[in-house]
Amino acid sequence: MAGRRTLLLIDADEPSRDFVRRALARLGFAVTIAQNGGEALGQFAPRLFELVITDLHLPDMSGLEVLRQIKQLSPETPVVVLASNSEVKDVVQALRLGASDYLLKPLENVGALDHAICRITHADTLAQQNVEYREELERRNRELREHVEVLQRDQQAGRLLQQHLLPRTPYRYPGNIEAAFRLFPSLYLSGDFVDYGLFGERFVAFYLVDVSGHGVSSALVTALIKHSIMHLLRERPLFSQLDTLDQDLLDVLSMINRELLSTRLDKHASMFVGAVDCRARKLHYAVAGQVPMPVIVTAAGAEWLPGKGRPLGLFEQGDWQVLCASLPENWRLVACSDGVLELIEGADLLEREDKLLQAIDRSGGDLDSLCTALHVGSFEALPDDITLLTLRQGEATETDRSS
Structure with missing residues (x-):
């Protein structure tokens, strides 16, 4: 039988x-x-x-x-x-x-x-x-290794693409303004993103955005944000007239807020967006849930910029405000994503923010000196994406020359 x-x-x-x-x-x-x-x-x-x-x-x-x-x-x-x-x-x-x-x-x-x-x-x-069972386990392990290899190749390709979308660093604009950044992703891809550019011969506009979460989904949102801003720039000229400058900043925040709400990806973002008026030597800026706040460094030392506004992608209205700060002949602007605070020991957020301000003050707002002081490049595994954005104008401070 x-x-x-x-x-x-x-x-x-x-x-x-x-x-x-x-x-x-x-x-x-x-x-x-x-x-x-x-x-x-x-x-x-x-x-x-x-x-x-x-x-x-x-x-x-x-x-x-x-x-x-x-x-x-x-x-x-x-x-x-x-x-x-x-x-x-x-x-x-x-x-x-x-x-x-x-x-x-x-x-x-x-x-x-x-x-x-x-x-x-x-x-x-x-x-x-x-x-x-062993044969099946070996087969599944081979498949898993193949999937991981494909995922790694995809992530590496995505990382190269994201790096391609980032601006050159450092980059010097007319008026002796220099913009630079350091971006350290916790994974292959980052939920942080920066961009800057010269508009006309008078305004240097910039932003730093920190999308919630990590990995591919957050990185895709950063690409969406850049695409949306570029699309808005094609529709109408931004940052070209002083009398519309503040509204341009609010329009950027409103547009990104609408995009995040409409995608229903359960993603929100903090953002610092601004424009330097080289002719009038003024900084126009707005913040949306930014932590820590940006820092301005002058001969008098480092201090937080004031401002408030809700994060993007959570509320229909963000109550964002555009503020204006006068700039001296020599100044540095430092903005960080909240991942920087994970590198600093402290009992609470206020203590860590205070230590960050002290580190920025000691570095004079110099990007390389600040990265060294925070040991940001020495961590094998970062707890969060970390980005530092700096803008500067004028000669180096005494702190820069001694560092």
Whole structure:
């Protein structure tokens, strides 16, 4: 019958052979009979029989030799030996050669035979399941490695694309204004983004945005934000007239807020956006949930810029305000994403912000000096995306020259 379990029985003793055959048939085995070793080896082939039972005393050769040859041909095939009480040494040798079990003749107890056969076939089934499990696990591990490799390649490509979208750093504009940044993603891709540019010959506009979360989804939102701003710039000129400058800043925030709400990606963002009026030496800016606040560094030291406004992507109205700060001849502007605060030890946010302000003051607002002071490049794994944006005008301060 198709699907029946197969067994090779090697025994020259007819009563013993018939007893075993009937017992095995009752267990569902299709039994093939061999009366000597030569006949058995002629019929045996790997994976042809699920189990072999052989008498140790055969008319043409030792049952140990039959066992040895079967194990050479098919090490995984279980073999049970039949032995008399006088063949104890041979039983020990059989077990050393790989026999799975032994039964003592004369065979009279069907239960003992059933128990031995069931134990061996159960162990064999478990072994086969274990092999199949390992093979399946190896297959899944290969697939996982392949998926990880594809994901890494995609993330590396995404990182290169995101870096391509970022502006050159540092970049010097007319009026001796220099913009620069450092961006350190916690993963391959960053939820932080910066951009800046010269509009006309008078205004240098810029922004720093920090999208909630990490990885691909947050990085895609930064690309959406840049695309939206560029689309707005194509629709109408921004940052070209002083009398519309403040409204331009509010329009940028409103537009990004609408985009984030409409995408329904459950993403929000903080943002610092501004424009430097090179002719009037003034900074026009607005903040949307920005933490920490931007810092202005002058000869008098470093101080927080005032301002407030709700984050983008959470509320229909953000209550954003455009503020204006007069700038001296020499100044530095420093803006950081909130990941910077994760690098600073402190009991609470206020203490960490105070230590950050002190570090900015000691560095004079110099980007490289500040990164060194915060040890931002020495962390193998960052807790969050970290971005520092600086703008400067005029000669270096005494702090810069001494650092």
